[in-house]
Amino acid sequence: MRTWAPPAALLATAGAGFVALLWLWLAGGGEINVPWAPTLDLRLHLRLDGLAAMYALMATGVAVPVFLFAWRYLPHHLAEQGRSVREQPRFYALLGLFMVSMVGLALAQDLILLFLFWDLTAVASYLLIAYDRDDPEARRAALMALLVTAITAVALLIGTLLLYDRYGTFSLPELFRVAESSTTVTVAAALIALAALAKSAQVPFHFWLGRAMAAPTPVSAYLHSAAMVAAGVLLIGRVYPLLERSPVLLDALVVAGFASMLVGGVLALSRDDLKQVLAYSTFSQYGYVVFLYGLGGESGVGAAAFYVVTHAVAKCALFLTAGAVTRATGAQRLSELGGLGRRMPVVAAGSLACAATVASLPLTVGFFADELLFKAALERGWVFAAMALLIAVLTLAYMARFWTGLFLGAPRTEAGPVPAAMVAPVGALGAICLIAGLVPAPFAAIAQDAATPSLLAAVPVEARYYLDLRAENLLALATFALGALVYAAHRAVPAAAAAVARLGERLGPERAYTAGLAALNGLSDRVHDLEVRDFRGRVTAIFLPSGVLFALAFVLTPTLGAYAVGSFSLGDLPLVLMLGFAGAVAVAATRPRGHLTMVLTLGTVGFALAVVYALLGAPNVALVAVLVETIVALLFIGVLSLIPREVLRSQMRATRERRGTRFRDPAVGLVAGATVFVLVWGGLSRTGGEGDAAGRLTELAPEAHADNVVTAILADLRALDTLGEITVVAVALLGVTKLLRRGRLW
Amino acid sequence: MSSVVTRVVARMLLAPILVVAIAILVKGFTDVGDGFSAGVVAALGILLQYVTLGREEVERTLPVRLLPHAAFVALLGALAVALVPLLRGDPILTHYPPAGAEVTTVGKLELMTAVAFDAAVFVLVLGAVVGIVHAVARAYEEMETT
Numbered sequence: 001m002r003t004w005a006p007p008a009a010l011l012a013t014a015g016a017g018f019v020a021l022l023w024l025w026l027a028g029g030g031e032i033n034v035p036w037a038p039t040l041d042l043r044l045h046l047r048l049d050g051l052a053a054m055y056a057l058m059a060t061g062v063a064v065p066v067f068l069f070a071w072r073y074l075p076h077h078l079a080e081q082g083r084s085v086r087e088q089p090r091f092y093a094l095l096g097l098f099m100v101s102m103v104g105l106a107l108a109q110d111l112i113l114l115f116l117f118w119d120l121t122a123v124a125s126y127l128l129i130a131y132d133r134d135d136p137e138a139r140r141a142a143l144m145a146l147l148v149t150a151i152t153a154v155a156l157l158i159g160t161l162l163l164y165d166r167y168g169t170f171s172l173p174e175l176f177r178v179a180e181s182s183t184t185v186t187v188a189a190a191l192i193a194l195a196a197l198a199k200s201a202q203v204p205f206h207f208w209l210g211r212a213m214a215a216p217t218p219v220s221a222y223l224h225s226a227a228m229v230a231a232g233v234l235l236i237g238r239v240y241p242l243l244e245r246s247p248v249l250l251d252a253l254v255v256a257g258f259a260s261m262l263v264g265g266v267l268a269l270s271r272d273d274l275k276q277v278l279a280y281s282t283f284s285q286y287g288y289v290v291f292l293y294g295l296g297g298e299s300g301v302g303a304a305a306f307y308v309v310t311h312a313v314a315k316c317a318l319f320l321t322a323g324a325v326t327r328a329t330g331a332q333r334l335s336e337l338g339g340l341g342r343r344m345p346v347v348a349a350g351s352l353a354c355a356a357t358v359a360s361l362p363l364t365v366g367f368f369a370d371e372l373l374f375k376a377a378l379e380r381g382w383v384f385a386a387m388a389l390l391i392a393v394l395t396l397a398y399m400a401r402f403w404t405g406l407f408l409g410a411p412r413t414e415a416g417p418v419p420a421a422m423v424a425p426v427g428a429l430g431a432i433c434l435i436a437g438l439v440p441a442p443f444a445a446i447a448q449d450a451a452t453p454s455l456l457a458a459v460p461v462e463a464r465y466y467l468d469l470r471a472e473n474l475l476a477l478a479t480f481a482l483g484a485l486v487y488a489a490h491r492a493v494p495a496a497a498a499a500v501a502r503l504g505e506r507l508g509p510e511r512a513y514t515a516g517l518a519a520l521n522g523l524s525d526r527v528h529d530l531e532v533r534d535f536r537g538r539v540t541a542i543f544l545p546s547g548v549l550f551a552l553a554f555v556l557t558p559t560l561g562a563y564a565v566g567s568f569s570l571g572d573l574p575l576v577l578m579l580g581f582a583g584a585v586a587v588a589a590t591r592p593r594g595h596l597t598m599v600l601t602l603g604t605v606g607f608a609l610a611v612v613y614a615l616l617g618a619p620n621v622a623l624v625a626v627l628v629e630t631i632v633a634l635l636f637i638g639v640l641s642l643i644p645r646e647v648l649r650s651q652m653r654a655t656r657e658r659r660g661t662r663f664r665d666p667a668v669g670l671v672a673g674a675t676v677f678v679l680v681w682g683g684l685s686r687t688g689g690e691g692d693a694a695g696r697l698t699e700l701a702p703e704a705h706a707d708n709v710v711t712a713i714l715a716d717l718r719a720l721d722t723l724g725e726i727t728v729v730a731v732a733l734l735g736v737t738k739l740l741r742r743g744r745l746w
Numbered sequence: 747m748s749s750v751v752t753r754v755v756a757r758m759l760l761a762p763i764l765v766v767a768i769a770i771l772v773k774g775f776t777d778v779g780d781g782f783s784a785g786v787v788a789a790l791g792i793l794l795q796y797v798t799l800g801r802e803e804v805e806r807t808l809p810v811r812l813l814p815h816a817a818f819v820a821l822l823g824a825l826a827v828a829l830v831p832l833l834r835g836d837p838i839l840t841h842y843p844p845a846g847a848e849v850t851t852v853g854k855l856e857l858m859t860a861v862a863f864d865a866a867v868f869v870l871v872l873g874a875v876v877g878i879v880h881a882v883a884r885a886y887e888e889m890e891t892t
Contacts, residue, residue, distance in 0.1 A: 619778045620778050620779070620780070620783075623770075623778060623779065623783050624780075624782060624783050624786075627783055627786040627787060627790070628786065630786075630790060631786050631789065631790060631793070631875060634790075634793060635875075635878060635879070635882070638879065638882040638883075638886075639882060641882075641886055642882065642885055642886055642889060703845035703846065704775075704841070704845065704860060705775065705843075705845075705849045705856055705858060705860075706775045706776070706860075707775065707776045707777070708774060708775055708776065708777060708778065708779070708780070710780060711774045711775050711779070711780040711864065712775070712860075714780055714781075714782070714864070714867075715774075715775075715780065715781070715841075715860040715861070715863045715864040715867070716839075716841050716860045716863075719828070719839045719841075719860070719863060720828075720838070720839055722863075722867065723824055723825070723828055723839070726820075726821060726824060726866070726867055726870045726871070727821065729817075729870060729871060729874045730817060730818060730821050730870060730874060732874065732878075733814065733817060733873070733874040733877045733878060736877070736878045736881050736882075737814075737877065737881050740881040740882065740884070740885040741881050741884060741885065745814045745815060745877060746811050746814060746815075746877075746880065
C-alpha cells in the first residue's frame with residue numbers, strides 16, 4: 001500500500017464528515033431512532049442537536065489539522081524508533097476509530113449507546129497512547145488512562161441502570177421528561193458525573209492526563225483538544241438536566257472544577273516539558289468548563305459551551321506547535337529552548353494567537369470566553385468572581401511562560417527545517433483564533449446552540465466587546481495586570497509551583513493508584529502461583545472450589561424427595577457391571593504412573609462409559625464418546641512424544657516424591673466426584689415435570705425435521721452453543737499452531 | 747516405518763472410512779450421527795494414514811494441506827448460516843425450511859440449512875484435527891533433527 005493512502009483517506013473522511021455535519025447542523029439537525037435490541041429496550045438513537053453538533057464538528061474539524069500534521073510527523077517518528085513505515089495504517093485506523101467513536105458519543109441520545117461509545121473512546125485512546133509499544137512508559141501511561149477512565153465508566157453504567165430501574169428507559173429525552181428530584185436521580189447523576197470527571201481528568205483523576213503525554217504528538221493534540229478529555233464535559237452537558245435537579249451536585253462540580261483549575265494551573269507553571277505544560281493546561285481549562293457547569297444558569301452553561309470550542313481550536317494548535325518545535329530542534333524542554341521566533345515565524349505567530357486565546361487576551365476569541373466566565377461568576381457572587389480571577393491570572397502566567405520561553409530570548413539550539421504540512425495547521429488555527437476574535441458570531445452561535453440541550457431551552461450567548469467599565473472588563477484588566485506581575489516574577493513562581501507539584505506527587509492520588517495497582521497485581525500473582533504451579537494444582541484449583549460450592553448448595557437446599565432411588569432388575573446387570581468397571585478404572589487412574597499409562601487408563605474410563613451409553617439406548621452419544629476418546633488418546637500420545645523422555649520421567653518422580661500429593665489428589669478427586677455424583681443423582685431424580693428440559697427438546701425434534709434428537713439439538717435447537725463450541729475448536733487449532741509452529745497453519 | 751501389509755491395508759481403508767464419515771454426516775438428521783462424529787471419523791481415517799505412511803508421503807499424495815484452511819472457511823460458513831436469517835428479519839440461527847414445512851429429501855439427506863450448519867461442523871472438526879496432527883508431526887520432526 002502507498003504510504004500516503006491511509007492518511008489521505010482519513011483526511012478525506014474527516015473533512016467530508018465535517019462538511020456533512022456542518023451542513024446538517026445548519027439545515028436544522030437530524031435524527032436516527034431505530035430499535036436496536038427491542039427486547040432489552042435498546043435503541044440506536046442518534047440526534048444532531050446543538051451539543052452534538054458542537055462536539056462532532058470539533059472531533060471532525062480538529063481532526064483535519066491533526067491528521068495533516070500526522071502525515072508528516074509519523075514517518076519521522078517511526079524512523080526515529082527504528083520501526084517500519086508499515087505500522088502507519090494501524091495508527092490511522094485507530095485515529096479514525098477514535099474520531100468515529102467521538103462523533104457517535106456526541107450524537108448518542110440513549111444512555112447504553114452512550115456508554116458503548118464512551119468505552120470505545122477509552123479503548124481507542126489506550127491503543128493510541130501505547131502506540132510506541134516498545135516504550136514501557138507509554139504502555140504504563142496507556143494502561144493508566146484505560147483503567148482510570150474505564151473503571152469510572154462502570155459508575156456511568158451503574159447510574160444508567162439505576163435510572164432504568166426507576167424509570168424503565170435508557171432514552172435521555174424520555175428521562176428528562178419523567179425524572180423528578182429524588183435521591184435515585186441524585187445518586188445516578190452523581191455516578192455519571194464521576195465518570196465524566198475522570199474522563200475530563202479533573203481532580204483527583206488528573207494524573208492520567210499528564211502521563212498520557214507519552215503518546216505521539218498528534219494523538220496528544222487530538223486527545224486533549226477534541227476527543228477523550230472533551231468527552232467528559234460533553235457528558236456533563238448531555239446529562240445536565242439531571243444534574244441540575246440537585247444543587248448539591250452543582251456545588252460539587254464547582255469545587256471539583258475549581259480544584260482542577262488551581263492544581264492544573266500551578267502544575268502547568270512548574271513543568272519544564274513542553275507537552276506536560278500543555279497537558280496540565282488542558283486539565284486546568286476543562287476545570288473551567290466544569291466550574292462553569294457547576295455555576296449553572298444560562299450564563300454558566302452558555303459560557304461552558306463557548307469555552308470548549310475556543311479551547312479545542314487553541315489547544316490543538318499549541319500541541320502541534322510543541323510537536324513542530326521538537327521536530328525542528330530535537331529538544332522538548334522549555335529550559336533547552338528559546339529564541340525560535342525568527343526561525344519559525346509562522347509557528348510563532350500561529351501559536352501566539354492561540355496562546356493568547358487560552359490566556360484570554362483581547363482581539364482573540366478567548367477574550368469572550370473569559371468575559372462570559374466572569375459574568376457567570378459574578379452572577380453567583382464575589383467569591384466565585386475571585387476564584388475566576390485567580391485562575392485567569394494563573395492561566396495568563398503559564399501561557400506567557402510557555403510562549404516566551406519558546407520563541408523569545410536568545411536562541412539556545414539549532415533549528416532544522418520543518419515540513420509545511422506541520423506548520424500550516426498551526427498557522428491556520430491561529431488565524432481562526434484571530435478572525436473569531438474580531439467576528440465571534442459563529443463561535444457564539446454554535447455555543448448558543450450547544451447550551452440549548454443542556455438547559456432544554458434556548459440560551460443567548462453574547463460575545464462582543466463592551467468598551468466601558470463594567471465589572472467583567474475590570475476583572476479582565478485586573479487579570480492582565482496581575483498576570484503580568486506573576487509573569488515578571490516568573491523565576492520565583494515556577495520554583496514555588498514546583499515545590500507544590502512535588503508535594504502533590506508525594507501525597508497525590510497517583511500514589512494511591514500505583515499502590516492499588518501493585519496490590520492487585522500482587523494478589524493476582526499469588527492466586528496465579530497457587531493455581532498454576534503444576535497441572536494437578538490447576539485441576540485442583542477448579543475442582544476443589546466448585547466441589548465445595550456445590551456441596552454448600554446441596555446443604556442449603558431442601559433435600560426431601562430430591563433423591564429418588566429407582567428400581568433394579570436383573571436386565572440392568574450389564575449396565576451396573578460396566579459402571580462398576582468404569583469406577584474401578586477411574587480409581588486406578590488416581591495412582592501416579594507413567595504418562596502413557598495414565599492416558600490409556602483415562603481412555604479406558606471413557607470407553608467404559610461409551611458402553612454404558614450404548615446399553616442405555618443412546619447410540620449417538622456412545623458414538624461420539626468412542627470417537628472422542630480415540631482421537632484424544634491419539635493426540636495425547638502425539639503430544640507426549642514431543643516431550644523428551646527424561647523430562648517425563650523426572651516429572652513423574654517429582655510428583656511421586658512430593659509430600660502430601662499421595663493423599664491430596666485422591667481426596668480432591670473424591671470431593672469433586674462425590675459432588676458430581678450427588679448433582680447427577682439429584683438431576684436424574686427429577687425427570688418429567690416442568691424442569692424436564694430434555695423431554696421438551698425431544699418433543700421439539702420433529703419440528704426440526706429430525707428423527708435424531710441429538711443432531712437436532714446440536715444443529716438446530718441449541719445451535720448457538722454449537723457455534724460457540726466450534727469456535728473454540730478453531731481457536732484451539734490456532735493455539736496449537738502458535739505453540740508448535742509459530743503460527744504457521746501448514 | 748510399518749510393514750507393507752499395514753501400509754496397503756491403511757491405504758485401502760481410507761476410502762471406506764471417508765464414505766462412512768460422509769454417511770454419518772448425511773444421515774445425521776434421520777439416523778445415528780452428526781457432523782461432529784463424521785468429522786472425527788474422517789480425521790481418524792487421515793490420522794491412520796499419517797501413522798502408517800508417514801507425514802511426508804501423506805502430504806505428497808493427499809490434498810490434506812487445504813484442510814486446516816478449510817476449517818476457518820467452515821467457521822465462516824457456520825456464521826453465515828447463523829446470520830443470514832437476520833437479513834430476513836428472523837432471529838439468528840433460524841433454520842429453513844421452518845417447522846411444519848415440507849423438506850425436500852435426496853435419499854436420507856434432507857435439504858435444509860441445519861444440515862449445512864452440520865456440514866460446517868464436519869469440515870471444521872476434520873480441518874482442526876488434521877491441522878493439529880500436522881503441527882505435532884512437524885514439531886516432532888524438528889525435534890528429531892536438532
